Amino acid sequence: MYKIFNTTQEASHYTAQRLLARIQSNPGANLGLATGSTMEPVYHRLLEFLQREPVDLSQLTTFNLDEYIGLGGKHAQSYRYYMHQHLFNKLSIPEEKINLPDGMSMDVEEACQAYSEAIRASGGLDMQLLGIGSNGHIGFNEPHTCFSSRTHVIELSEQTRLDNGRFFVDKKEVPTRAITMGIQDILEAKEIVLLATGMKKAAIMADLFHSTVDEALPASALKQHPDVTIVLDCEAASLLPQQVFNEAVGIMEGVR
Numbered sequence: 687m688y689k690i691f692n693t694t695q696e697a698s699h700y701t702a703q704r705l706l707a708r709i710q711s712n713p714g715a716n717l718g719l720a721t722g723s724t725m726e727p728v729y730h731r732l733l734e735f736l737q738r739e740p741v742d743l744s745q746l747t748t749f750n751l752d753e754y755i756g757l758g759g760k761h762a763q764s765y766r767y768y769m770h771q772h773l774f775n776k777l778s779i780p781e782e783k784i785n786l787p788d789g790m791s792m793d794v795e796e797a798c799q800a801y802s803e804a805i806r807a808s809g810g811l812d813m814q815l816l817g818i819g820s821n822g823h824i825g826f827n828e829p830h831t832c833f834s835s836r837t838h839v840i841e842l843s844e845q846t847r848l849d850n851g852r853f854f855v856d857k858k859e860v861p862t863r864a865i866t867m868g869i870q871d872i873l874e875a876k877e878i879v880l881l882a883t884g885m886k887k888a889a890i891m892a893d894l895f896h897s898t899v900d901e902a903l904p905a906s907a908l909k910q911h912p913d914v915t916i917v918l919d920c921e922a923a924s925l926l927p928q929q930v931f932n933e934a935v936g937i938m939e940g941v942r
């Protein structure tokens with residue numbers, strides 16, 4: 687299902703509402719979370735909602751999608767740092783219920799296996815939030831990642847390193863490898879919400895729309911899932927067929 691909004695602000699607001707609704711209906715939910723620029727306004731909104739309407743978060747568990755190998759939690763570009771800056775420092779989720787892959791693990795293979803097992807042992811993800819890379823990656827599952835993959839080490843593509851270089855002072859500092867939840871882990875989430883905003887995502891969203899289920903385009907795996915919502919702003923949706931546009935326009939009251 688597509689939901690298309692006029693602005694990034696509205697699309698982010700809607701996505702934050704979906705997260706909030708999931709937390710309110712199940713305070714013990716397992717949430718799969720994402721990082722990146724797209725998610726910043728979502729977490730900002732979610733914090734606003736939770737300030738207005740406090741919810742007990744002591745039972746909530748979170749699993750992040752990915753982490754760079756070689757960056758510790760104090761590194762400003764690590765995803766652990768990002769999550770604490772944008773969300774966790776301002777919420778009362780118990781630290782032991784916050785899960786991110788460990789990019790500094792001495793035994794990454796074991797850490798990967800343990801991560802997928804922890805997701806399963808917790809009862810699985812109730813909701814997975816996703817962004818999308820300009821090459822169609824979800825998490826850091828780059829093109830041609832096997833759809834049956836579990837948490838694993840991935841060699842980042844040149845495109846991804848180029849895209850993410852904007853966060854680093856020197857582009858050469860962008861790590862070459864990361865740990866990512868696998869596509870199978872993502873597909874096992876009960877509900878998936880993918881958010882894409884801005885012109886930079888228009889081409890990949892059109893490719894995804896027209897694509898068959900194909901490992902060359904990792905996000906196409908989502909076509910096999912029964913409960914996926916793709917949330918877009920007008921720019922990211924601008925290359926979709928007009929008919930999709932007409933059927934998917936979201937109406938946001940009081941947001942502007």
Ligand code: F6R
Pocket residue numbers: 719720721722723724725751752816817818819820823824825826
């Ligand atoms: C981040 C992640 C990635 C990003 C994607 C888009 O945890 O899993 O798939 O969602 O690279 O990043 P932005 O939002 O920065 O364009």
